[in-house]
Amino acid sequence: GMTTPDGYLKRIRELCTRHGILLIFDEVITGFGRVGNAFASQRFDVQPDMITAAKGITNGCVPMGVVIASDDVHEAFVQGPDNAIDLFHGYTYSGHPLACAAAIATLDTYAEENLFDKAIELGDYWQEGIHSLKGLPNVIDIRNYGLIGAIELAPRPGAPGTRAYDAFTRAFHEGNLLTRVTGDVIALSPPLILEKSHIDRIFQTLADTLRATA
Structure with missing residues (x-):
């Protein structure tokens, strides 16, 4: 995106x-x-x-x-x-x-439940969380709007898409976090019922995952 x-x-x-x-x-x-x-x-x-x-x-x-x-x-x-x-x-x-x-x-x-207001209420906190990943290994771009986010990773030479896929599987199996990937981009679109504690967990898990994914 x-x-x-x-x-x-x-x-x-x-x-x-x-x-x-x-x-x-x-x-x-x-x-x-x-x-x-x-x-x-x-x-x-x-x-x-x-x-x-x-x-x-x-x-x-x-x-x-x-x-x-x-x-x-x-x-x-x-x-x-x-x-x-x-x-x-x-x-x-x-x-x-x-x-x-x-x-x-x-x-x-x-x-x-006024769920459409969530993206307004939590937008700044979400943005702060996703941009906390800046500078981690292989992160080359971060984009966000509302409660949507994308973390683009540098592709592995000769094997595009594999780095993000490995991060996807590691986050799921080791961190109980389900994301999705397209190419070497980790795409995020969380449920509207999330709270700040969920945002903290999402980006802490992703930070750990990115550090562990070569």
Whole structure:
């Protein structure tokens, strides 16, 4: 992942509008409170034409995907004859009642426990924690926004991706910490119920892991 300069996404919005290009935000990771709003597009004050979302709508416990479209995009699909299907996008498990029940319960919990505020309340503490890893062996870059973080490691010569993978497995087996990796980047997106003590444990475990991973 990467962070963007201030105003970058608004400029992209302007260019897409000017040239008639649809702007689509993938908010599978950033959606549902991860950056302090329901969606990152709200945090950046940019309205895309479409938003894709998934895991966060059901707390990841039942598979469900979501596409949110603007009125203009919606209207483009409902101009056909009355006997035609407006959006031929149905599948065997579309609108599954179990997934819908999980989504409703999850959205209720977000509201009842004010979980979207977590990224605002803990954002500075999270940032301090992740940047405490600066200077540890093989760490070449650290990026964060809201309750999202990425630690980029220097690749091993001739074996890219193996260093981060080894750190991933060591953190899991020796530190009881589950992260994810993409290439040589350790990616973090913790649950919204975390507290400061959890943040301390996450980054202490990662510090120990990075020191032990050659």
